Amino acid sequence: MLYHSTNNYQHTARLEQAVTRGLAPDGGLYIPDSLPRLPKAFLRNMSAMSLQEMAYAIIAFALKDDVPEDVLHDIVFSAFDFEIPLVKTAAGNHVLELFHGPTMAFKDVGTRFMARLLNHYRTRHPEWKTLNVLVPTSGDTGSAVANSFWRMPGVNVYVLYPRDAVNKIQKTQFATLGGNVTAIEVNGSYDDCKSLVEEAFMDSELNTVMRLTSAMSINYARLVPQMIYYFWAYTQLLREQKVNDLVFAIPCSNLGNLTSGLMAQQMGLPVKRFISVENQNNIFYNYVKTGVFTPKPTQYSIAPALDAGCPNNFARVVELLGSHENICRHIHAYSYDDNQIIETIRQTYRDERYLLDPHTAVAYRALAEDLQPGETGVALATAHPAKLKTLMEGIINESLILPAQLARFMGGKMHVVKMPNGFTAFKHLLLDNA
Numbered sequence: 001m002l003y004h005s006t007n008n009y010q011h012t013a014r015l016e017q018a019v020t021r022g023l024a025p026d027g028g029l030y031i032p033d034s035l036p037r038l039p040k041a042f043l044r045n046m047s048a049m050s051l052q053e054m055a056y057a058i059i060a061f062a063l064k065d066d067v068p069e070d071v072l073h074d075i076v077f078s079a080f081d082f083e084i085p086l087v088k089t090a091a092g093n094h095v096l097e098l099f100h101g102p103t104m105a106f107k108d109v110g111t112r113f114m115a116r117l118l119n120h121y122r123t124r125h126p127e128w129k130t131l132n133v134l135v136p137t138s139g140d141t142g143s144a145v146a147n148s149f150w151r152m153p154g155v156n157v158y159v160l161y162p163r164d165a166v167n168k169i170q171k172t173q174f175a176t177l178g179g180n181v182t183a184i185e186v187n188g189s190y191d192d193c194k195s196l197v198e199e200a201f202m203d204s205e206l207n208t209v210m211r212l213t214s215a216m217s218i219n220y221a222r223l224v225p226q227m228i229y230y231f232w233a234y235t236q237l238l239r240e241q242k243v244n245d246l247v248f249a250i251p252c253s254n255l256g257n258l259t260s261g262l263m264a265q266q267m268g269l270p271v272k273r274f275i276s277v278e279n280q281n282n283i284f285y286n287y288v289k290t291g292v293f294t295p296k297p298t299q300y301s302i303a304p305a306l307d308a309g310c311p312n313n314f315a316r317v318v319e320l321l322g323s324h325e326n327i328c329r330h331i332h333a334y335s336y337d338d339n340q341i342i343e344t345i346r347q348t349y350r351d352e353r354y355l356l357d358p359h360t361a362v363a364y365r366a367l368a369e370d371l372q373p374g375e376t377g378v379a380l381a382t383a384h385p386a387k388l389k390t391l392m393e394g395i396i397n398e399s400l401i402l403p404a405q406l407a408r409f410m411g412g413k414m415h416v417v418k419m420p421n422g423f424t425a426f427k428h429l430l431l432d433n434a
């Protein structure tokens with residue numbers, strides 16, 4: 001199968017190039033020329049499969065023969081080795097809990113799959129020597145990416161985070177690892193961290209002496225396994241005979257998870273509509289309402305993983321749906337501010353005894369507002385509430401227990417490199433390690 005750049009249909013690549021480059025040379029995002037449609041009988045039979053079996057069958061179908069069967073089988077089975085429960089709240093809404101992986105955020109599946117696939121390509125390219133993964137983060141991406149590549153021979157990971165904007169629990173998840181993971185504290189904002197990484201990819205000297213790759217959600221390898229979330233929710237509901245008029249509400253930032261949902265739909269999953277939900281960084285919401293896409297500087301909020309002022313995967317959403325009109329047909333958009341997020345968490349905890357994290361809360365609220373009678377709604381829960389422990393305790397006025405998965409990082413020693421916000425310092429740091 002061929003992949004092309006969202007900037008230019010003529011610029012094509014194979015899966016290996018798309019995944020190892022991340023971004024196309026013209027700055028566009030890779031997307032398959034077409035996604036294959038699953039046979040109807042497959043959809044009906046899916047409910048007899050385990051999560052791992054289903055994931056393998058669908059991903060193998062989506063990637064055709066681009067990855068050897070046994071390699072892909074190992075990658076998928078190890079990336080999907082934890083539960084993804086679909087719970088029903090007291091009000092009868094469904095919540096798909098995507099936070100039971102090693103770092104307790106939904107990104108674990110995508111980053112683990114990508115890390116293993118990149119490692120497969122690395123072993124076929126001895127000339128690369130080391131693969132250097134650069135990742136800017138406001139919290140969740142850095143921890144998921146760092147843990148996915150940790151102790152992988154031949155891979156170095158550089159996590160860049162803004163000095164004042166990442167909470168302690170999330171920081172320990174990548175900064176205590178050490179070994180092949182370097183945590184870099186930048187004296188600047190998340191947008192500054194992102195610019196430093198982008199500059200590194202444009203720097204010809206760096207790119208001749210070392211093999212750089214991006215682990216951001218622009219990497220197609222992160223989007224493919226996330227499709228499974230939607231198929232998995234569908235099969236759980238199939239057992240309850242509730243799959244007609246299925247609606248998914250997704251907490252959105254760079255629109256990677258939404259893109260994966262649209263890809264699942266193109267492969268034949270019957271989804272009636274998606275609900276994209278943002279916080280006050282409501283760039284996509286404004287696009288849906290007005291037809292104009294206007295990136296803005298990122299504003300900090302209490303749902304930090306939703307703080308994106310320029311959603312990376314926007315071009316993929318446009319390409320998959322074609323026009324603004326069609327986007328409005330398939331996606332309803334919502335946006336909530338911090339006060340509304342707090343109100344939703346408190347109310348749901350009080351009335352339903354279900355604790356939403358601030359990211360999940362936006363999706364849960366939008367589902368309640370948007371769902372019509374007869375429809376079945378699923379809100380995607382993207383992070384465990386204890387990841388933002390102090391904040392959550394303040395909101396519900398109760399103390400939370402830190403799950404073992406998060407507590408295990410807390411005793412560790414932090415290894416942090418402090419850096420001014422400037423490209424020269426970053427470049428030297430990379431060259432010194434090359």
Ligand SMILES: *Cc1c(COP(=O)(O)O)cnc(C)c1O
Binds near residue numbers: 254258306
């Ligand atoms: C990354 C993240 C999101 C946003 O996902 P996108 O694919 O960037 O839209 C939502 N919630 C949490 C907890 C995240 O970590």
